[in-house]
Amino acid sequence: MTDSVRQALAGIVGETAVLTKPGDCWPYGYDNSRRHALPHAVVFATTHDQVKQIVQLCYDQRINLIARGKGTGTTGATVPDRGGIVLSLERMDRIIEIDPANRIARVEPGVTNLALQQALEPHGFFWPPDPTSAAVCTIGGNLAYNSAGPRAVKYNTPRENTLGLRAVIGTGEEIRTGVITTKGVVGYDLTRLLIGSEGTLAIITEAVLKLTPLPEAKATVQATYEDMHAAARAVSAIMAQPITPCALEFMDGAAIAMVRSYSDLDLPDNVGALLMIEVDGPAHGLTESTASVIQAARVEGIVAIKTAENAAEVEKLWLTRKALSPALRNIAPKKINEDVVVPVSRIPDLISGLEALSQTFDIQIVNFGHAGNGNIHVNLLTDPNDRDMMQRAHQCLEQTFDLVLKLGGTLSGEHGVGLEKRDFVDREIEPTTLHLMNAIRKQFDPHGILNPGKALPEGGDTA
Amino acid sequence: MTDSVRQALAGIVGETAVLTKPGDCWPYGYDNSRRHALPHAVVFATTHDQVKQIVQLCYDQRINLIARGKGTGTTGATVPDRGGIVLSLERMDRIIEIDPANRIARVEPGVTNLALQQALEPHGFFWPPDPTSAAVCTIGGNLAYNSAGPRAVKYNTPRENTLGLRAVIGTGEEIRTGVITTKGVVGYDLTRLLIGSEGTLAIITEAVLKLTPLPEAKATVQATYEDMHAAARAVSAIMAQPITPCALEFMDGAAIAMVRSYSDLDLPDNVGALLMIEVDGPAHGLTESTASVIQAARVEGIVAIKTAENAAEVEKLWLTRKALSPALRNIAPKKINEDVVVPVSRIPDLISGLEALSQTFDIQIVNFGHAGNGNIHVNLLTDPNDRDMMQRAHQCLEQTFDLVLKLGGTLSGEHGVGLEKRDFVDREIEPTTLHLMNAIRKQFDPHGILNPGKALPEGGDTA
Structure with missing residues (x-):
């Protein structure tokens, strides 16, 4: 980081919005993958024009530029492992517009998911994506x-809930993608191309999000099964x-056993798998809709079905699921x-395959996740101080990936x-x-x- | 079209699947835009590998290749105005797989929308996109x-209802985009990039479609208003x-007046705008859901609300809307x-603006369409034999586009x-x-x- 680059950055965003001291830059070098690399500088942009000027500077000087939100990612995508400038967008946190009549919100990239949901609620809307880190991300x-x-499972991902973007590409030029309406087919769909591209194509400076009306009511059901095969049939x-x-x-079953060993679980001993089911919609008819889902959930191998009658019971039903992450963190702080x-x-098939891999490589595996999408969080419990175990875990992981692809997955x-x-893509x-x-x-x-x-x-x- | 190219094509798809006589090729030179251009040849592919070989040939020989389904498009996108080969995909019409457990269908591009819906119905599913030409397209x-x-308006467009594609790019190479699951974020989203690209990026040979469960029940409501402003408020x-x-x-109002002049309409004289509303969902609660929509529809300026009680009444309520296209075709066979x-x-604002443009350019304009998406079919009634009128119509159209863009539209x-x-993009x-x-x-x-x-x-x- 030359002095002239530092000065140029300060000229764009102001002295106080550029960090270059290692101690100051340090916290902007990691994400939730526990990887870390020290950036040469951290810059805080507050406007689209500043982002444009910063990218132009980096383009001219061929300096790596890594866009960053709040660093809650889990794959190292914002870790500046090749050096360069971390561009923090957390101060671009304006909700520019909420437009209920057109069911859209226009936001800057630094708005937290929670702040957006809170701003939308009085209007009777929400934005469907809800990562676990919603309060921060x-x-x-x-x-x-x-x-x-x-x-x-019901409301889809950001790609289906975003209408258009304003962004800056790697030359420092601005592009506008998509539309602000729910239909539009002029030009190519660059909106979805940018979504999921991890800051490698452009830096998003504004997004037009498609809003969904808040459902009137929600029912919460916990269904337990003898084993994962029964739960999967359900x-x-x-x-x-x-x-x-x-x-x-x-x-x-492994996830339940884990929670059981850490807390007093209100589950029969023969429970080997658990489903948490929520049904939402208009208040009228919700009982019948929920009954229809419960009926489908009653497959061979079911142990029990519990429906929450009030807020306290909803919380109680979610207790097992929510006790899992802390339990996992306790037992294996460096789990994969x-x-x-x-x-x-x-x-x-995935669960059976994972059971076999767990035995072959002598690695404990705990599975939970979003069953309705087939999206499984596979947790390999490892001890990073045990080199032999880590080697086995990585072999196990490679075979897990092969298994997933063999099953038609991603x-x-x-x-x-x-x-x-990256190296598995x-x-x-x-x-x-x-x-x-x-x-x-x-x-x-x-x-x-x-x-x-x-x-x-x-x-x-x-190539 | 040299003999050697003709022979090469015949070698790929067989003699009977290559047309080169002008009379044979003629019907493959138009679409529903009423544009026409004679292709040098028409080739019918039945497999992915044939498509690959055809594209490879065209790549080597630098021959234009225009993919075509059933020619129901309205913008001339399949008209071979620069010559070349029309690649008809209508014989690639296999439904390869219907997988209700995973809510997907895998189809070839030549399957008609209707054939797919009919095949899905026994499984309790449908694919949401439903163009007016569904029976043929x-x-x-x-x-x-x-x-x-x-x-x-409720179920979105193909981009939100397609998971992955197999396609052949302009070099004759195969690509596979997306996934067969409802979540996936490995690599860039080329699926949505191809969707809407009108055969200019690749030729789709297989699609994995996301299915939606058929709703249990549907309610049909007709609401009439004094004018379009009242309807728009609703x-x-x-x-x-x-x-x-x-x-x-x-x-x-213009659309209603048009139908009125051609058929005996069961609508009061003071009706200046009409909404057709359908609400679907679980049978339980549908009455209440519909009531909630009807309540919202009761704005100042409402004339009447009718709800269909049975299939015959549903048909009767749709009569006005369905009489419109034939009426339009009668009065202005070459409408824009x-x-x-x-x-x-x-x-x-759009409707007011169109009223003003209609007066300025002395062109009758009739509007109808998908109000919930803001997607308006603006029909300029013109007589192609009246050169002065056509000139005014094109000026009117240009100003319509400017108005749409000024209103934030597409x-x-x-x-x-x-x-x-193309020239307005x-x-x-x-x-x-x-x-x-x-x-x-x-x-x-x-x-x-x-x-x-x-x-x-x-x-x-x-550039």
């Missing part, structure tokens, strides 16, 4: 990874009937947390690729398609300054 | 134009409450039928660009963005053989 980050969450049955739940979460997806009907549902999965995507993605990347970012080395495998752009 | 065509229809009120109708169609979109709240909701709107999309689209196009189609001159304006690729 930014809309820009949600768009960068196409992060969804439990509600996606998931398929639920997804084959007309009422789509707004959450269809599961925990496998994967985010694979398989077709819903293949969940039993390596990431909502966490993205970043650094963590070519197992999922064929060379011609990958080559095309790299060729597209070059059109957006000819100097290769936007988050280099992330999202796509190395070397793909040499 | 192909899924490949629906994907090429991102064609939707009335149901899009549309905004309906879209601001939690129940999203599955159809929210409108006709303006546009497909603009504005934010729902700006519909009154020039096409579901008909696409093709040749008809740069009014909507800024130069940098357009340049990027052309640069992306070149990565898919380096020799510029895939449907050249369509979808994007001329000259954009010189």
